[in-house]
Amino acid sequence: MKPLLLTALAALSLAACDASTPPPQAAAPAPATTDVTPDDFKMPTAEGCAGDVARYRAIMDNDLSMGHVAKSVYNQIEKEIGEADSQCAAGHEAQARATIVASRKRHGYPADL
Numbered sequence: 001m002k003p004l005l006l007t008a009l010a011a012l013s014l015a016a017c018d019a020s021t022p023p024p025q026a027a028a029p030a031p032a033t034t035d036v037t038p039d040d041f042k043m044p045t046a047e048g049c050a051g052d053v054a055r056y057r058a059i060m061d062n063d064l065s066m067g068h069v070a071k072s073v074y075n076q077i078e079k080e081i082g083e084a085d086s087q088c089a090a091g092h093e094a095q096a097r098a099t100i101v102a103s104r105k106r107h108g109y110p111a112d113l
Contacts, residue, residue: 037062049088049096052113056100057081059109077107 041062044054060077063069069077080103088096097113104111 037066049084049093049100052097052100053081053085053088056084056104056109073107077103 041058044051044058046054057078060069060074060081064071064074080099084096084099084103087099101111101113103109
């Protein structure tokens with residue numbers, strides 16, 4: 001009977017020890033540098049594919065500064081914007097716009113240009 005009593009006491013003391021230790025908490029996300037779009041933010045007004053590229057880039061820069069997009073996602077989108085910018089500069093307007101639309105859809109941004 002004594003071994004059973006010792007086992008019960010050991011289990012009870014371990015349970016009490018675990019109950020007093022709070023579970024580990026996840027680290028809080030880093031705060032954004034700002035939580036609203038700055039008052040001086042101006043959406044680019046250029047026309048054609050150059051305007052589409054400039055507006056998407058402005059949106060992404062703003063979202064990054066507010067912490068609405070992870071840096072890794074921003075970097076991927078910036079590569080896609082760069083591809084569209086090159087297509088536009090080469091005179092491939094439709095292709096550049098299609099690249100922007102595809103990127104916006106892929107990353108959950110409205111795609112109506």
